[in-house]
Amino acid sequence: MSKPPYGVLLVTGSHTHQENYAAAFAADRRCKLVAVTDEADVDRKRRELNERLARALGVPYLPDLAKALARKDVQVVSVCAPPERRGRIIVQCARAGKHLYLDKSLAPKLAEADAIVAAVKRAGVKSHMFSFITQPWAAEAKRWADSGKLGKLLALHADTFFAKGKTGTARLGKPRKEEYPPERHQLVEAKRELDNVGVYPITLIRWLTGKKFRSVYAITANYFFAEHQKHNVEDFGLLTCMLEGGLPVTIAAGRCGWMSHPAGGVNRLVLVGSERTLVIDANRPRLEVFTDEQPWLPPNVNPADPMGFWTSTQEEVHLRPKRAWVPVGPAAASDAAYFLDRLDAGKDSEMSAAEAALATEVLLAGYRSAATGEVVKLPLARG
Amino acid sequence: MASLADLHRAVQATLATKRVGTPVFARLLIQGQEKAEAIPAQLARAAGMVKEWMGQPLNRVLATGSAADGQVSLTLQFRDGAAALIGCARTPPRGDGFDLLLLGNHGAVYHDAGSASLWDETAALPAGAPDAELLAAVEEALRSGKPVEVKP
Numbered sequence: 085m086s087k088p089p090y091g092v093l094l095v096t097g098s099h100t101h102q103e104n105y106a107a108a109f110a111a112d113r114r115c116k117l118v119a120v121t122d123e124a125d126v127d128r129k130r131r132e133l134n135e136r137l138a139r140a141l142g143v144p145y146l147p148d149l150a151k152a153l154a155r156k157d158v159q160v161v162s163v164c165a166p167p168e169r170r171g172r173i174i175v176q177c178a179r180a181g182k183h184l185y186l187d188k189s190l191a192p193k194l195a196e197a198d199a200i201v202a203a204v205k206r207a208g209v210k211s212h213m214f215s216f217i218t219q220p221w222a223a224e225a226k227r228w229a230d231s232g233k234l235g236k237l238l239a240l241h242a243d244t245f246f247a248k249g250k251t252g253t254a255r256l257g258k259p260r261k262e263e264y265p266p267e268r269h270q271l272v273e274a275k276r277e278l279d280n281v282g283v284y285p286i287t288l289i290r291w292l293t294g295k296k297f298r299s300v301y302a303i304t305a306n307y308f309f310a311e312h313q314k315h316n317v318e319d320f321g322l323l324t325c326m327l328e329g330g331l332p333v334t335i336a337a338g339r340c341g342w343m344s345h346p347a348g349g350v351n352r353l354v355l356v357g358s359e360r361t362l363v364i365d366a367n368r369p370r371l372e373v374f375t376d377e378q379p380w381l382p383p384n385v386n387p388a389d390p391m392g393f394w395t396s397t398q399e400e401v402h403l404r405p406k407r408a409w410v411p412v413g414p415a416a417a418s419d420a421a422y423f424l425d426r427l428d429a430g431k432d433s434e435m436s437a438a439e440a441a442l443a444t445e446v447l448l449a450g451y452r453s454a455a456t457g458e459v460v461k462l463p464l465a466r467g
Numbered sequence: 468m469a470s471l472a473d474l475h476r477a478v479q480a481t482l483a484t485k486r487v488g489t490p491v492f493a494r495l496l497i498q499g500q501e502k503a504e505a506i507p508a509q510l511a512r513a514a515g516m517v518k519e520w521m522g523q524p525l526n527r528v529l530a531t532g533s534a535a536d537g538q539v540s541l542t543l544q545f546r547d548g549a550a551a552l553i554g555c556a557r558t559p560p561r562g563d564g565f566d567l568l569l570l571g572n573h574g575a576v577y578h579d580a581g582s583a584s585l586w587d588e589t590a591a592l593p594a595g596a597p598d599a600e601l602l603a604a605v606e607e608a609l610r611s612g613k614p615v616e617v618k619p
Contacts, residue, residue, distance in 0.1 A: 238538040241554055243494060243568055252573045256489055259548040301529055301542060301614070303550050307491040307572055320492065320570075322550055324531055324542045332532040334540050334552050336494055336568075344575040350568060354496060356538060356556040361498055363561065363580075457614060459529075 088114035090424065091157040093182070095149065095165055095173055096122050096130070097137030099388070101187050101214070102164035103395045106141055108420035109162065109185075115424065119144045121152035123169065149173065153180035160185060160427070162420075167269040167279075171196025174437070178203035184211040185423050189283040190440035192269050194448055194464060197441040204437045212423040212433035213440035215287045216351075220414045222288060225353055225364040229292045234357025237293070237331060241356070242285035244337045246277075247349035248392035250385055251341030253310035260305045260318060264455035265448065273311035273390050278304055278321025279447050282337035286323075286443045288353065289335070291434060295327040296442065301459045302450035308340055311390060323450050339391065342382035347409045371410040380406050469563050470591035471497070474578060475516045478569065481576055482520060488573030493517050493551040495567050498560040498580070499589035506534040506555055510541055511597035511605045513553050518601075520569065521549040525601070525617045530608035541605065544614075564590030 092109045094102050097120045109115045120138040122130065124147060131147065138145035146152040153161070153176065161177040162185040163170065171191035177184055184204065190213055191197045204211045216222050228234060269276045290296070304318035312319040320338035327333055340349070351366035383404070389397035426433050433439075449460040482490055495517060501509055510530075518525050523545035532539040537557030544550055562580030564587075569576040600618060608615045 238536060238558065239532060239540065239554065239556060241494070241496060241540075241552070245570075252488055254572065256491065256572060257547050259544070301531075303542070303544060305491070305548055305550060307548075307570065322492070322542065322552065324529060324540060324552070326531060332538060332540055334494075334531075334542070334554065336492065336552060340570050340575065341573070343573075344570065350575075350577075352568075354554075354566070356498075356554075356558050358537075358558065361556065361558050361561055363566075365579075457527075459613065 088428065089116050090114055090159045090427065091116050091118045092160045092162060093118050093152055093158040094120045094137070095161060095163045095177070097134035098396055099133050099394050100164035102137060102162060105162045105164065105185065105214070105420060106137065108418035110141065111418070112421055112424055117141055117143050118155065118158050119146045119152060121146040121149050122165070123173065124148040149176065153177060153182065158182060163187060167192045171200060174200045175203040178207045178209055181207055181209060183209050183427060184437065185420060186211060186213040186437065186440065188214050189279050189447060190437065190444050192266065192279070194445060194466070197444040198466070201438050201441045210427055210432050211437040212426065213435050213437065214419050215435045216284050217288060217291045217435055218419045218422040219366065219416050221364050221366050225355065225362070226292055228362050229355060233359065234355055234362055235359030237355060237357055239332045239356040240289055240293070241354040242289060242335045243350050243352045244281050244285050245345070245350040246281055246339045247342055247345035247347070249309055249339050249341055249390065250382065251308040251344065254306045254308050254313050254319070256307070262304050262451060262454035263316070264452045266451045268315060268317060271315050272388065274309065274315045274317050275393070276317045277319050277338040278450060281339065282321050282323065282335060282447065283443050285335045285337060285353070286446050287435060287439065289333055290439065290442060293327060293331065295329060295331060297325050297446045297462050298328055299326045299459050299461050300446060300449040300453050302453040304454040309391070321450065347406055367409060369412040371412060373408055373410055380404060380408070471516070471565055472593040474565060474567065475593065478520055478567070478576060486574060487571030487576060490520050490569060490571050491549050492570040493520060493567065495551070496554040496556070496565065497590045498556050498558050498564045500557060501589070503534045503537060503557070506539055506557070507605050507609060508597050508602060509592055510539060510553060510555050511602040512592050513555070514541060514543060514601050514605065515598050517543060517551045517553065521545050521551070523547045523549055527614050527616055528604045528608045529614045530605065530612070534609060539609065541608070560587050560589050562587060564588060
């Protein structure tokens with residue numbers, strides 16, 4: 085078992101979720117940030133962004149991942165490489181014997197997800213993918229789901245939407261034609277939002293029920309943003325699924341614009357039971373505050389990040405927080421703190437790489453379904 | 468107590484103002500204590516309402532769950548790309564028994580059962596028979612478990 089203090093190595097820097105994850109690790113007394121690193125052959129732009137985060141954190145930039153992984157003072161690696169490079173990097177880190185804190189979703193290809201799971205198992209390291217399961221409202225949902233008070237669970241419905249981006253620019257009028265396998269996942273201006281956002285309700289439902297997904301029917305769409313349309317990635321996705329034991333699930337997810345919601349976006353889970361229905365809403369309970377201050381307005385568009393993916397780019401355009409809804413309830417501990425708790429206890433995360441790989445499979449089944457118009461059965465065929 | 472007909476009118480009036488732009492996605496969840504045999508007609512009426520909001524012909528319907536189990540979800544695909552999820556659950560209702568999330572390309576409309584009248588009641592659907600073709604599509608989708616093409 086590793087013991088604190090944990091030396092944390094950060095793979096990739098600014099303009100990734102590493103901005104947030106590094107801050108969470110830095111705030112935890114059990115950790116010491118060691119360095120930012122990346123693959124030795126990254127392009128100049130990526131290297132500059134990596135160096136920028138290293139400077140901001142006051143740690144060195146080590147330009148060769150292999151050499152950085154050889155350091156004895158590194159016990160944990162936080163991997164936020166772009167999806168297209170993520171799979172091989174995670175495998176490399178696992179082989180180096182480091183515990184893994186992973187950005188979502190795990191990897192875009194099934195073979196990569198399988199390779200990660202195998203590498204983690206072989207190395208005997210702990211792994212964790214960022215998700216919603218560490219949120220207090222998720223814990224509340226879990227408490228209810230396990231309580232038996234809902235009676236027989238008849239269905240689950242989940243909606244997760246990010247209220248970000250300047251909407252209304254997509255051309256409407258015909259269904260999206262999906263590609264399978266999906267090629268591009270993350271660009272400067274757009275991400276595949278079924279993958280990017282849909283991974284949250286998929287992992288949450290698997291965690292809540294303990295059941296695997298057995299079939300998926302999916303629709304992807306371009307409803308909101310010309311940027312997504314231009315790069316042929318969806319801004320909306322819908323999944324109609326069946327879990328083990330015949331439990332129906334529906335999921336809607338995507339990015340739908342700054343002004344579409346009074347807070348960060350819809351984040352809602354409905355558990356339909358034979359005895360009662362439970363609605364878990366991340367935005368409830370809340371205070372609703374009305375004042376004579378200026379109404380909230382979206383920030384100017386940052387060309388380096390028009391969709392508002394990253395913290396630093398939104399600070400550059402002076403994003404103001406939405407303040408009409410004030411959460412009532414316990415503050416969440418960081419997801420990173422949860423992972424460190426598990427390391428302290430010598431336990432694997434409930435959102436380990438193996439669990440995250442199941443979500444990858446559901447997402448891929450969704451893209452295949454959206455491309456073919458058919459219900460896709462799980463597990464997917466290998467090879 | 469607001470009925471689904473009241474919701475329908477309010478949504479139509481809101482959409483007519485164009486404030487949320489073109490409607491592209493709806494999630495409607497209906498809770499109540501209807502008998503199993505009433506669920507297909509209930510779903511067909513709800514699908515008819517959503518179709519009016521979208522203002523597009525319905526192309527495809529997929530049903531999951533079963534009326535006998537008291538839980539059915541319909542996935543609707545419209546000709547010009549809009550989509551909808553309609554869930555019908557035979558379960559003790561919350562509030563007025565229906566939740567709505569409707570996304571337009573310039574905004575969103577929400578109705579949460581928990582924001583309705585502060586008592587719980589089975590969702591009240593519009594009176595009258597559902598559209599016969601919609602009902603047939605829903606029944607076929609429930610029978611087959613596969614996506615069903617809807618005749619224009």
